[in-house]
Amino acid sequence: MTQFETIFDFFSRNLTGEIEQIGKRVPKNLYEPVIYSLNMGGKRIRPVLLLMAYKMFKSDLEKALPAACAIELFHNFTLLHDDIMDDAGLRRNLETVHVKYSNNAAILSGDAMSILSYEYITKYNSDNRKEIIDLYTLTALRICEGQQFDMDYETKNDVTVDEYINMIGLKTAILLAASLKLGAIIADAPEKDAELLYEMGYNLGLAFQLQDDLLDTFGEQDTFGKNIGGDIVSNKKTFLLINALKLANTHQLSELKKWLQEINFDRDEKIEHVKKIFIDLGIFEITRKKIDSFFQVAQNCWDQLNVDVVRKEGLLIVAKTLMDRQN
Numbered sequence: 001m002t003q004f005e006t007i008f009d010f011f012s013r014n015l016t017g018e019i020e021q022i023g024k025r026v027p028k029n030l031y032e033p034v035i036y037s038l039n040m041g042g043k044r045i046r047p048v049l050l051l052m053a054y055k056m057f058k059s060d061l062e063k064a065l066p067a068a069c070a071i072e073l074f075h076n077f078t079l080l081h082d083d084i085m086d087d088a089g090l091r092r093n094l095e096t097v098h099v100k101y102s103n104n105a106a107i108l109s110g111d112a113m114s115i116l117s118y119e120y121i122t123k124y125n126s127d128n129r130k131e132i133i134d135l136y137t138l139t140a141l142r143i144c145e146g147q148q149f150d151m152d153y154e155t156k157n158d159v160t161v162d163e164y165i166n167m168i169g170l171k172t173a174i175l176l177a178a179s180l181k182l183g184a185i186i187a188d189a190p191e192k193d194a195e196l197l198y199e200m201g202y203n204l205g206l207a208f209q210l211q212d213d214l215l216d217t218f219g220e221q222d223t224f225g226k227n228i229g230g231d232i233v234s235n236k237k238t239f240l241l242i243n244a245l246k247l248a249n250t251h252q253l254s255e256l257k258k259w260l261q262e263i264n265f266d267r268d269e270k271i272e273h274v275k276k277i278f279i280d281l282g283i284f285e286i287t288r289k290k291i292d293s294f295f296q297v298a299q300n301c302w303d304q305l306n307v308d309v310v311r312k313e314g315l316l317i318v319a320k321t322l323m324d325r326q327n
Helices: 003-023 028-038 045-055 061-086 103-121 129-152 161-186 191-218 239-247 250-261 267-280 283-304 309-323
Strands: none
Touching: 003 028, 003 045, 003 061, 003 309, 028 061, 028 103, 045 061, 045 161, 045 309, 061 103, 061 129, 061 161, 103 129, 129 161, 161 191, 161 239, 191 239, 191 267, 191 283, 191 309, 239 250, 239 267, 239 283, 250 267, 267 283, 283 309
16 A cells, blocks of 8 residues: 555544544534535545655654644535535535535535534644644635635636636645645644645645646546536636636637626537637646646655655655546
8 A cells, every 4th residue: 555545544544433423413404514525535635645744754643633634624614615606516426515405504514614623723732732723724714815816706807827826826725735734843843844845735736726627627527526617617717718818819719708708508518619719729738737837846845855755755656646636
């Protein structure tokens, strides 16, 4: 087994126990959607990265478990609310929480998940407790800011690439960054290594989100786990669309704007036409190049870590795997 698989199994076993405990809470209707969400599966990338970062410096993984659980709970809380805002019907090829239960249930249970995550992160009583909670709190707030930018951009017609990168940095990348840094802080790692891990996670997170954008348009339904073309249908200002609007010729721009303004349309037809424009403009290749550039920064940070290669090589393997993912 790889290091990721070993730590994934370790975390999953412990998370199962925590889910059982949450399931004993009342009222049942509040916690049932929480249990459903956590049992939907997923790659558990963020908590596993936190545990991998911790293991670079110390071996007693149990000490980092509360933070790993906090990260997983908070991440899933954001997904519950994101799915409501995006009116998404599928998550990991299962009904989203608001579809299975209701919007109100998803909102309230999501709120409960965010508070539960704070229960876990405040379990630390070590000298670096304040640093842990401060980083976690700042990260949570920044994610909300990123989500607001994402909502603002729905009605903004001149979103730039830089604005988009900043938005996904707040909404997505910062949680990967914080996961790695939290693992290092809890392990009492040198400050420089903790900062390098944060920078690595941030750039890896940017690459991860751009890969997600790419898969949303060019992925396969069965492996991606979400409805393909959702970003196109909802006119999301993704890296792909922003670049297409910038590079399109007069005819292509006219067609793009037509589909962006259309209210009544055939879903498959819209996806087909917009995707063809993306292909004609080489948007896939442009996005891949940007993904590779962020990944290179992440790898440079990894290179600078003052950690034995044997102890840190697992992290680079995971990073490379994330860049080759199809879901």
